[in-house]
Amino acid sequence: MKIWLAILALVAPAAAFAAGGNVSLSSDVFVERVKPGPDGKPAVVREAPGVVTPGDKLVFELGYRNSGAQPATGFALTDPIPESVTFAGSESPGATFSVDGGKSWGPLASLKVRAADGTARPATRADVTHIRWSFAQAIPAGASGKVSFRGVVK
Amino acid sequence: MRYQAWSAKSSAFAKNALLAAVSAASAGVATPARAAGTAAGTNITNVATATYDFPNGTPASVESNAVTLKVDELLDVTVVWRDPADVATAPGLAGQVLGFTVTNGGNGPEAYRLGTVANGGGDDFDPAVTGIYLDSNGNGAYDAGADAAYVAGSNDPQLAPDQSIAVFVLSTIPADAADGSRGKVDLTAISVTGSGTPGASFAGQGEGGGNAVVGATGASAQDDGWYAVRKASLAFVKSASVADPFGGTTQGPGAIITYTLTATVSGTGSLGNVTVADPVPAGTTYEAGSLSLDSAPLTDAGDGDAGRFTGTGISVALGSVAAGSTRTVKFKVKID
Numbered sequence: 322m323k324i325w326l327a328i329l330a331l332v333a334p335a336a337a338f339a340a341g342g343n344v345s346l347s348s349d350v351f352v353e354r355v356k357p358g359p360d361g362k363p364a365v366v367r368e369a370p371g372v373v374t375p376g377d378k379l380v381f382e383l384g385y386r387n388s389g390a391q392p393a394t395g396f397a398l399t400d401p402i403p404e405s406v407t408f409a410g411s412e413s414p415g416a417t418f419s420v421d422g423g424k425s426w427g428p429l430a431s432l433k434v435r436a437a438d439g440t441a442r443p444a445t446r447a448d449v450t451h452i453r454w455s456f457a458q459a460i461p462a463g464a465s466g467k468v469s470f471r472g473v474v475k
Numbered sequence: 476m477r478y479q480a481w482s483a484k485s486s487a488f489a490k491n492a493l494l495a496a497v498s499a500a501s502a503g504v505a506t507p508a509r510a511a512g513t514a515a516g517t518n519i520t521n522v523a524t525a526t527y528d529f530p531n532g533t534p535a536s537v538e539s540n541a542v543t544l545k546v547d548e549l550l551d552v553t554v555v556w557r558d559p560a561d562v563a564t565a566p567g568l569a570g571q572v573l574g575f576t577v578t579n580g581g582n583g584p585e586a587y588r589l590g591t592v593a594n595g596g597g598d599d600f601d602p603a604v605t606g607i608y609l610d611s612n613g614n615g616a617y618d619a620g621a622d623a624a625y626v627a628g629s630n631d632p633q634l635a636p637d638q639s640i641a642v643f644v645l646s647t648i649p650a651d652a653a654d655g656s657r658g659k660v661d662l663t664a665i666s667v668t669g670s671g672t673p674g675a676s677f678a679g680q681g682e683g684g685g686n687a688v689v690g691a692t693g694a695s696a697q698d699d700g701w702y703a704v705r706k707a708s709l710a711f712v713k714s715a716s717v718a719d720p721f722g723g724t725t726q727g728p729g730a731i732i733t734y735t736l737t738a739t740v741s742g743t744g745s746l747g748n749v750t751v752a753d754p755v756p757a758g759t760t761y762e763a764g765s766l767s768l769d770s771a772p773l774t775d776a777g778d779g780d781a782g783r784f785t786g787t788g789i790s791v792a793l794g795s796v797a798a799g800s801t802r803t804v805k806f807k808v809k810i811d
Contacts, residue, residue, distance in 0.1 A: 372685055381521055
């Protein structure tokens with residue numbers, strides 16, 4: 322027993338260090354509101370919201386940066402859609418989706434939702450629970466980038 | 476395989492990875508669809524997770540900062556007239572009931588100020604509103620004495636998000652309202668917190684101390700309920716034909732007189748509780764079994780059918796007779 326505890330004690334800090342990594346991730350949320358622009362015409366502006374109301378259109382922006390000296394391979398970025406938000410599409414290519422809480426993944430068109438009566442129907446944006454970008458290429462040292470998706474407050 | 480379920484680490488109330496995985500998984504299944512949207516005061520938190528490999532193959536993961544948004548209270552209300560068709564009424568009647576449904580379309584509990592407009596135009600007469608009543612016993616129908624009279628500012632109905640209440644407007648119909656004319660009453664419900672242009676905000680007045688924001692309905696709604704006057708009138712015609720025992724029409728002892736009583740209802744709507752009664756004339760005797768309604772014989776006894784011989788005359792209960800219909804009662808007497 323004592324040996325096991327000792328091993329765990331050694332492993333745990335190492336894992337924590339690895340989890341810290343040298344890729345950093347940032348999350349920003351903007352709300353798109355229509356307001357009069359400088360020319361007086363309505364224009365869509367992005368604001369950093371403190372508060373939102375149902376129906377507000379949100380843009381989730383995820384930034385990543387490899388601040389290490391080595392490339393990061395097998396990079397996968399996952400964002401669960403918050404419970405009170407309906408997914409409304411993504412302009413960043415290459416995303417895969419889950420409609421079952423992250424258990425299975427695929428292009429949205431390939432996913433199905435099973436109803437209580439056992440019938441399946443094609444999944445829609447409103448069914449999306451998670452979005453993920455899996456990068457085929459390594460992120461070079463020092464590189465950074467952004468992906469984004471949209472949602473609507475339920 | 477490195478894509479573990481715990482990457483599902485975003486939930487408003489996530490405290491640790493395990494809890495988050497559980498709540499996020501159940502969220503996809505159990506969240507009920509609500510017209511009013513996310514409850515006021517709810518926090519929306521977003522956290523992204525990335526996994527990747529170090530050059531030596533060691534898997535690593537990193538979490539983003541958490542961004543939290545608070546959901547403000549949205550003020551929305553709808554009013555819908557709930558009667559299936561124009562409420563039939565008649566000139567001069569009091570206590571004529573219109574039903575409405577007031578629904579909180581917002582995402583927080585809210586009270587509503589009610590009011591009526593009866594002279595808004597676009598109709599034939601102005602009902603005189605005598606009261607607004609709340610469906611206190613929740614049965615969807617107006618119950619005099621059981622449903623509370625509404626007093627503005629005193630018992631403004633307080634509704635949870637998506638909750639509805641039935642509201643009844645009682646009116647008196649003008650005595651001079653013409654047959655077939657229609658009159659409307661408009662019921663208005665306005666959010667007590669405030670109303671106005673969609674997007675207008677009332678700082679600090681939302682549920683949970685946030686702002687209250689006027690929704691698409693302007694936090695004010697109204698609908699028209701309609702009365703229609705159905706004035707039916709009864710015309711009553713009596714005729715007689717005589718048949719003497721010799722094949723002629725001479726009125727003398729032994730001759731049979733057949734009386735035909737025609738009730739015609741005209742106008743619109745119907746007349747209730749119409750009864751045709753006629754005494755047997757002096758000097759004649761009722762011919763037993765001669766009573767008929769629309770050519771169908773009726774028994775003389777006071778039994779299941781509509782008519783009877785009372786001993787001094789005949790009586791036929793026609794019940795409700797719709798406008799445009801005619802009922803014909805016949806009976807015979809013999810001249811003594």
